[in-house]
Amino acid sequence: MQVVDSHIHLWDLKTHRYPWLENPGVSFVGDARDLKHDYLLDDLLGEAGDIEVLKLVHVEANHDPADPVEETRWLQSIADRKESRGLPNAIVAAVDLSAPNAPAVLEAHASFANTRGVRQILNVHENRLFDYVGRHFMREPQWREHFALLRRYDMSFDLQLYPSQMEEAAALARSHGDTQFVINHAGMFVDRSSVAGYRAWRDGMRLLAGCRNVAVKISGLAMFDHRWTVESLRPYVLETIDTFGVERAMFASNFPVDRLFGSYADLWHAYASIVDGASVTEKEALFCRNAERCYRI
Template identity: 75%
Template sequence: MQVVDPHVHFWDLDTHHYPWLANQGTSFVGDARDLKHNYLPDDLLREAGDIEVLKVVHVEANHDPADPVEETRWLESIADAGKGLPNAIVAAADLSAPNASEILAAHAAFDRTRGIRQILNVHANPLYDYVGRHYMREPAWRKHFALLEQHGLSFDLQLYPAQMEEAAALARAHPGVSLIVNHAGMFVDRNGVQGWRDWRDGLRVLAACPNVSVKISGLAMFDHEWTVESLRPYVLETIDAFGASRAMFASNFPVDRQFGGYAELWRAYAAIIGDASESERTALFRSNAERIYRI
């Protein structure tokens, strides 16, 4: 099976600082102590086994926020020195910061930079709350978000269903910016019917914006004992919302490695869409990621 993986993380703990790994602990996404080791392109390729990984997109790995551009600089260096991986970089930037415009320009100067991610997840339950503030409502943040189009950068959109209406308004206000929903919209509130409806309907509100696409990834963060059947409704619902032309499978490795193997995950995706057409399979496994991330 050939894949283009549009959501991976690499880190080198010997040379760089990642606060969440330096002060690791247990959260809803698992035990970060299991991730406190270097993870580099050769590690991913070794784990892939019989899955042929053609290209990968690196998404910022919560590197030292004091120097976000250093992560991009390092990733460019390992790609140049090795097998060309990662092929594209989604870099980190705090769009609320006074120096955001300078950070964006610095990232954009690197050949492989394609976009920016700033995690936006806000939740009333502290267990699930990432950032504790509604960035999309802040004037400075929105002002700097508008600069993405000027630099030709996309935005990886990591948020919860309750934030999807607001994100759709952002997408409509900036039709020239490509937004990519991370982790199938992170369906977090799973204890009742309303949580499902919020996620399902939120996906469709976002999908109504032609400049929004989605990555089907990170499902194991909320389903640690996942099976093909437990993933099936989330995969199919996401594809139904966005269509096969604006959805793409991704691994979220090594984070999701805590809950299953790399090849096992990709084979699960293949089993779930086993009756899809060849063109749909090509789009979901490879060509959408290549087009959206321009690789």
């Protein structure tokens, strides 16, 4: 089974700083204490099993915010090694678009061959358990001003947010129609205990899907379903594909975070089982081609 994994993280605790792994704790996404160890390219490929990993997209791993460019420099050095076969083929780098130095950071990221885009986590939630950043960045004038610079460097934007933020995000996507947006983790449907929560996710995803420059990664589902099965994942996978179409949806592992709740091969085989009835062309799009197109790899 061949895949282009469009959402993975690597880290080296010996040589780099990741504040969230210095004193990790337990949250709704799992026990981060079990992630406090190096996770390198060989570790991921070593546990791929019968999954043939053709290409990889590395998404920023909450590296030291004082030096986000160092993470990109390190990843590019890995990709440049002969034995790495160019992996990771695409780098989605970290930037704080609200910061005064954001233009300089973007320019520095853009100097590396494999940089394709950036991510800034936007998740805000009224429940402190789920709140990541405590700020509505999309409403801040300087953030929006710096966001407009992405087009200058032909960078995409990985969009990590909650359903309650999707209306604002859709407006942002419409106003930047020449920038590629990629929703992370199928929209992070966290409010699963009510009909209203489901509707917010469904309607928000449909709103975003109405923007032709928005794609979606089906990933991170295990963060909200620690005892997942093929059947428990099925409705979220199929609803997401139905909303965005097979031409704008892609599967991803979110490893090693989702490794807390299952093996790499089991996750990919679960995806394959869910879309078993799709055509060969549709499967190629979901597992490989869409990621290659979105991240230009």
